[in-house]
Amino acid sequence: MRKVIAAINMTLDGFCDHTAIDPDEEIHRHYASLLSNADIILYGRITYQLMEFWRGLVENPSGDKSMDEFAVEMNKIPKTVFSHSLQHVDWKSAKLADQDLEEEVLELRKQSGKDIFVGSRSLIMQLMKLKLIDEFQLCVHPVIAGSGLPLFENIHERTILKLIKTKTFSGGAVILYYQPANEKE
Numbered sequence: 001m002r003k004v005i006a007a008i009n010m011t012l013d014g015f016c017d018h019t020a021i022d023p024d025e026e027i028h029r030h031y032a033s034l035l036s037n038a039d040i041i042l043y044g045r046i047t048y049q050l051m052e053f054w055r056g057l058v059e060n061p062s063g064d065k066s067m068d069e070f071a072v073e074m075n076k077i078p079k080t081v082f083s084h085s086l087q088h089v090d091w092k093s094a095k096l097a098d099q100d101l102e103e104e105v106l107e108l109r110k111q112s113g114k115d116i117f118v119g120s121r122s123l124i125m126q127l128m129k130l131k132l133i134d135e136f137q138l139c140v141h142p143v144i145a146g147s148g149l150p151l152f153e154n155i156h157e158r159t160i161l162k163l164i165k166t167k168t169f170s171g172g173a174v175i176l177y178y179q180p181a182n183e184k185e
Contacts, residue, residue, distance in 0.1 A: 003115045003134040004105060006124040007034065008151065011141055015148030016121045018050060021141040024171045028066035034137075035073040039113040042105075044120035045083035048094065051119075055091055080104065082123060105132050121151055128155060135179050136161065142172035 009023070010016050023031075035041070043051065057071035079094040082101055089096055097104050101123060108116050109132075118124055118133070127133050138151075161178035168174050 001109050002039070002111065002113055004109065004118060004127065004132055005038075005115050005135045005137060006118045006127065006133050007137040007139075008119060008121065008124060009139045009141060010151050011143045011145040011148070013144045013146065014150050014152065015145045016151050017145050017148040020143050020145040020148065021173075022143075023141075023173075024169070025064075025066035026169050026171065027139070027173060028070040030167070030169070030175075032066070032070040032073040034117070035070075035077045038077060038115050038117045040078045040080060040108065041117040041119050042080050042082065042101075042123055044122040045081060045086055046122070047120035048079065048081045048083070048086075048089070051079075052091065082120075101126055102130050102132070105130075121149060124151065125153065125155060128152075128159065129157070131180070133180065135164075135177065137175055137177055139173055139175045 008016060009018070009021055011020050051074060054071040054074040057068060058075045061068040061071070075091075076093060079089075079091065080097050081089055081094055082097045082104075086096060099107070105116070105127065118127060124133070160181040162181040163176065164179055165177045166174055167177075
């Protein structure tokens with residue numbers, strides 16, 4: 001069974017705000033590698049529309065090797081978008097979800113292949129409530145934003161996580177890799 005991995009960037013004070021962080025070459029290389037080793041990434045509408053930025057870099061490279069390589073990987077990876085308002089997506093590697101989130105994820109997990117990544121805050125919160133996340137990869141940037149959208153907003157149930165590893169970047173960001181733990185252990 002494939003793993004469902006929640007992979008997201010956040011500030012030190014727990015906010016998911018792409019305008020508050022400044023990923024460097026090392027982080028772009030990490031995420032390019034991550035995407036090249038996955039079969040699919042799931043997005044909500046807002047994050048999907050933010051990620052469309054990378055499609056433009058494939059068509060008109062920036063000259064920054066790490067960003068351009070990340071753009072190529074982002075362009076290639078299949079994306080499933082969950083939205084109540086989008087009627088269509090025009091990125092060749094993207095499609096709108098055919099089913100609701102729970103049904104789609106349960107079906108994807110049964111298929112053979114590489115891991116399933118979830119890159120949207122809203123989907124991560126929904127999948128947490130459904131207990132369908134197998135691993136969290138939280139990239140915490142050394143920035144205090146002071147406000148924004150908190151990752152774990154409206155999560156009211158206690159969730160114990162087990163730290164399985166960390167990765168520290170030279171710029172100070174740290175990825176914390178967690179698995180949900182069995183509270184009876």
